[in-house]
Amino acid sequence: MILNNLGSSLKESLRKLARSNKIDKRTAEELVKDIQRALLQADINVKLVMKLSNNIKKKAIKEEVIEGFDAREHISRVVYEELANILGRGIDLELKGQKIMMVGLQGSGKTTTTAKLAKYFQRKGLRPVVICADTFRPGAYEQLSQLCTANAIPFYGDKGNKDAVEIVKKGLKEKKDYDVKIIDTTGRHALEKELIAEMEDISKVLDPDHKFLVLDAAIGQEAEEQARAFDESIGITGVIITKLDGTAKGGGALSAVSETNSGIAFIGTGEKVGDIEKFDPEGFISRLVGMGDLKALMERVEESITPEDMGVEEILKGKFTLKEMYKQFQAINKMGPLKQIIQMIPFGGFGIDITDKDYNKTKNKLGRYKVIMDSMTDFELENPSILNGSRIRRVAVGSGSDTNEVKELIRYYRMMKKALGAFKGGKITGMPKNLMKMFGRQG
């Protein structure tokens, strides 16, 4: 999977952070070092890593930890934001007639990707044509024509003609009725001056809407320089990362994106023509930092939960009654299925293994608790201490449960209250964890 080792290294380093609201300088420095390591192992450019880690250090120390988040979450948010910065925007590839030029180093996968891209447009209902302008590598013409024939993609090429510019001119003329024209070019690297000049000539004649730089996911520190050279020469509008079905983490390609100030358009994930995915920047970084889909979680929190929902005000004042707990249960429900939520929380649900069984048990318990609380009076909810044996019996009958379950709910409430008293702050994530622990023990 994409960049997933980075996740575990980050997880490891973040685990070292105490669950506190403050981050001291030394801790931050150590953490940043670990993050640097993880990013470097993912092949992200060293200079970029340094810049990134400096920003992280600064932000981690200076910025106030947002209410409801602890230091760990705060830092992962900072890391996320910084990564989002390098990754840039997604590529808005309109589904309309256009010209696309594919460029890249030798063996990065341009030809295969060209065919994949044509297939992509075909599936979207457009009429693509592929033009082979790789006049250098032996077998390039055959490779593309065979791929196109096998996948019913219109193809233009002129075998034996060594003039790529002329081929492009002729191809455009002959295939002008097609919507999307994708031009495959010879693999080249930044130091091959003649080939770079040829690429510029093709670009001038073609005047493409998109110039995609195709990069192997395995490319290392060179990615940045190569990308810069391509960008300076013709102006790159997007990057396509190939061969992500192996173990390569694609950090080199990420650096290229930052260098060209573009975005990732597609990723290639296999040898078949269909193995291409439109790129989603948010999901990508989430996978990159292995922190669940923090952004989605944050969005969902923002969309669905207000501080009133969580009873934050009251809790901060030291008030935590069954009413507040009820509010929290509701807030969690508002965000969607519990399992999804917990998966979106960074670091794989706090490093404890949560099985489907646990999820279901917890979900059921939450549901039952709500029903039980629905059978209580407002006064009881506000003042849980008055729940005596007779009230408990009444609540149990009213909610269709038994007295043991009601007592269990009260025990849980006391536990929560104690926990909240310990770190007054109304943690969003504190609760599911405690829930899990509690039920884990019982189960």
Place this chain on the structure above:
Amino acid sequence: MFKSLRDKFTSFKHSVGKAVHKKEEAEEIEVSSNIQISDLPTTKSSGPPTKLISTTTEEVTDAQKTPSLSIEKEKMKKKEKTKKVGLKDKAKTLILKREAILDEKDLAGPLWELEISLMEGNVALPVAEEIVSNVREDLIGKKKRIFSNTEEIVEDALKDSIKDVIRNDGPLFDEMISTGDKPVVILFVGVNGTGKTTTIAKVAKRLIDNDYSVVIASGDTYRAGAQEQIEIHAERLGLRLIKHQYGADPSAVIYDAVEHAKAKGKDVVLADTAGRMHTDANLMRELQKIKRINSPRLTIFVDEAIAGNDAVERAKQFNESIGIDGSILSKLDADARGGAAISIPYVTGKPIFFFGVGQRYEDLIVFDEDWLLGKIFGEE
């Protein structure tokens, strides 16, 4: 190539040097208070400054036989400039008596920088860590007289450490071809797009130039255009190509090529295979079958010099699942930093035979460790 590594190492040497100098200065100050009491008398026994310094260096680091006098002199000059003349003799005395011992604290900063530089040079993280930890072990606790040449000590430690990582005691490529039964079968494997086919053409050219007769097996029966690609190379080199149709069993193609070589008395069979991801268990099993049927003399893993950390991962997995005898790194001309040349031998324990350095058939150069070290530490 290797330029950035070279620059980085130079800066590493300087920063350790700096750390040590700071320490030296600190100790000088500390000692200067009791100079008159105990240290002055030894001045008499000391000879000309430069000579003395060079001997102390030899005492301290046995491995270092040729301390560079010119650098010593330069450093002396610098020091002299910054100190009053009257202090000069006292300082010298101190130098003879005092030693700086490198400890963890002195080295932490520079070593971290070194690790980063290695990674910047595309050396994979685990390999960079290994090198750095070797250098650390080598340097920490090393007694070093003040003014002895810190930078050389550091460079030696670094060189030794890299040498340890890339050492190869096995036979060279040419030797393996010239000895043993004919035909010598060489199997080329690797992930997609690393340059297997082009590399085969280059190796073929080299073998032809060395008067071997060569036949090529078109074992990539999967990728579109693969057969035509190698066919063109074979034609240009005037070589016989054995091929089947697309979709054919590559083991059978290579088997036929070996039979052909036996019948015609050819020396070498170069067998191409389809690029594959090391994570694809079925395709790796296909390679195992190819090996089982054709028992190649050499299995060569082809990877690109521009690959980053993943080079280690795939080299390891290819080596573990089919067993390789060595590697060839392609695309070194693409401004590659060359870190893969250190990483791959480290994880596989197998040598690198060649580097591919361009698009022409002649663009294949022989790898050996001295060449690599020269490239990294030399002046270019």
